[in-house]
Amino acid sequence: MNLRHIHLLLTLHVCFSNAATSESYEETLQLTPLPDGKVSARFAFKTLASTNIEENQDSDDRPQHYKLFPLALGQLLRAQSISELHLSLNAGKWDYDKWGYPIDQSVASGAELWVWMSESSSNGTSVDQRWKDLSNGLAGLFCASLGALDETRTTKPQWAFGPEGDLLSSRSYHLRHAFLPSESVCTENLTPFLKLLPCKGKSGLSSLLNPHPLFGSNWHGIGVHVRPLAHESMELTMTFGAVLDPVRLSRGKRDWNFDDIFGRPIGRACPVASRSLIKVVLPAHAAYQIAPEPTTVDKDGATYDLTMLSFPLTIGMSWPQEERFQHSIASPSNPLSARRIITGGSQSRGDILFHFINNQNVSQDVVCVETAPWFVNYFLNTRRVVVNGIDREDIILETAYTLPRNHQPSLLETVLRLPAHSVTEMSMSFLKSFIAYTQHPPDAERGWDLPAAAISFTLTDSHPQEPARRLYTRNLLIDLPTPDFSMPYNVIIMSSTVIALFFGSVFNLLTRRFVWVKTRATDIVRD
């Protein structure tokens, strides 16, 4: 009787423990030929784990048995009690006018990290301390200098960057956001990225991530997104996006295949992936050829299921009738586009200028989130909004401005209602402070990178469950007045010389005595 009970308990335990750590992994690659001859490739590696770290933060001793979810990332999230995490490392400029809206929103150049974390944690540390520990931990995990995301770069936006996962309504959560615009992305960021994947870049779609062609592309970006889902589960999406240029590589033709753009075919499928798909968006005009035959073709494009194909696999698209690719001037128009520039050539002040273009038939509410370091001071009273040439202050619905204090950055959030079919210009003056010479970066003459402005909006025809879209402007360089860094040396040398000369002269004057020296008579005659 006892043995049967034990057997039953063990079976139940095994069942429950299996159910408690069920994970699934799927990978997708979406290839989109763009109108200007380039190809946008976007890899998405999605792992769904059914243990919600955020939910179990009170029971810290629960073991983390992961098979597919990366343990290094899971331990970091558990230790800092992070609910939602979005990290992106991008290089290049995403051209919205030519390439449309990207699938992954965070395309700002440099590093961007924003997290939602709950007020209370398992070990009682504050939100800011956990933010600092998280950025240091991610810096070690991804070989990026994210330790620089300290209080001089961290902001708390209130109207944008809303949670994209299902956070508990019974808890209060805090948002922390930081940009690092000067961060470079290279193979050392890709190496740990691949090591976190279940197939580790050896099989499946991750084997296509060859650093040499990818880091030579026009735009590339790494993304790590963790969000909690309902019913105690957590979704990790690791993305890699690149915009490759077959016209430049082949010097004229826009035909592409895996050997051209990735440098290698797919050797074999990833055995632990529940789904491994390649989606190719088919161009509107029918003059192309695609090889091999896709598994399914629908309105979204052609889909290849790796479980039904033979390996090594190379997918390619060609335009046989085209001799050379002809670039066209016309570009697709987006519903909304934005630009930001700095005007003014003075070293002490400048003007920042936003351009919003609303191509829709309806007015559009946007939130413009802008952060600036503490030594760039905006003058809100100089803000002017001009719509199609007419001054219109009334389209500013709300403004939230966080003053720069204690070397923390300033945060300006503006809610604007852009009229239909309009070009809106918003301009503002700013003053550049003179900062201490130790606070300049080592290459001070280059200037200071101003992080991208995020423009958050929701299109009227979008799905209600969809999160808000974000547009990013370019990073800008602010030319700060730099001191002459050799001045401390000069001052020391000059003052030391002066003091030595002065002291020496005075000492000689006071203490030197001139005496007659007797010499022999014969010496005088000789002289």
Next chain:
Amino acid sequence: MGLPKPILRLLLVASVLSAYFAYDFCSEYQASQNDYATKASVESFFSARKHANQGHTNNWAVLVCASRYWFNYRHMANALGMYRTVKRLGIPDSNIILMLADDAACNSRNKFAGSVYANKGRGLDLYGENIEVDYRGYEVTVENFIRVLTGMGFARVWGRVADSMPRSKRLLSDDRSNIFIYMTGHGGNEFLKFQDNEEISAFDLADAIEQMWQKKRYNEIFFMIDTCQANTMYSKLYSPNILATGSSKLAESSYSHENDDDIGVAVIDSYTHHVLSYLESVNKTSKATMQDLFSTYSYEKIRSHAGVRSDLFNRPLDQTLITDFFGGVAQVEVLYEQDTEQQSPGESASLEEVPAPSLPTQPPAVLASERPQRMPGFKDRPVSDQQSTNSTLNTVKAARKREDSGLLHAFKLWGSSLLVGLLLFWTLSR
């Protein structure tokens, strides 16, 4: 019959008890003697570091490229060349701290994205597909370098106990680690420039390494530096067990080796190119020594007077293998089946039953000749030391057994005292 009955009984009890106590006292005395022997062996084990070199058990490498900007491409190629060599010879990424002050591979000026080459004609890509850079860009500062070496935490002064610096950025070495420190950049008389903004002086470096010695963070250090007037940088070192080499002497510049026309800048420095091309002939099992490397230095090839400083190093250079510093060679001791039943000689007869140890502390003599050359410390230890270690082990075990029966001992003590008291009372009451 001569003595009255009670006194006889008392005498009997007293003799039994005294016999018991004598036995107890004797064994305690023996135990205290063994304790003394234990203490002496333990003391000699920990102080052996000062007297005999026990050899290293793990390898670390700290590779620093201290200059930024595209025209210092060759310094980054220097550091990456060393990184590749050290990885090839066996040191894993977790034991390498690579500091690159600028990004050369994915620099927008680099025509060959994701690649760094060290020779004209771009034969070998040093960046590859598997690289981990621990400190990059603005993080390469004098402060961070000294913190890495001395292991000082990065906790805020007013903050938490645990610091949040990740493990991959820390030098987690111990007193059996051999560390290879390589620095390259622009330098001068007793200084090295970091990022064209600040300098580290030879005195700072010497003090940092002395801190490492005091904190027992290294067994031996091999310091290599490739800058102008490099030999002055190691002239101020004063800690033991350091071997240092530099590319040029006082008032002499180090030169670059060659340019690549498509990259457009110099791609490697002359001294580092010479060392790397020598190390190409070394693999993990090589028995090449440091003396072999230093003998290849010549002014004609390197175009500067490369120097060596070995007065702080207490091993002869012709017995110091290159893989002692450049490689991560693991030393494996193979134990055969018959050793587990063999009783180690010199075991003192302990008073209590001690079970035979499952692992012998002394490997059988048949393996002595096959023992690898790389652990001179182990070979140099005299045999009596090993025997005393054996007896130490057994007496430690015996002492532990004694400690385990402390409760029984106390019971015996109190019980016998009680018995004596009762008997006395009974005798006297009669």
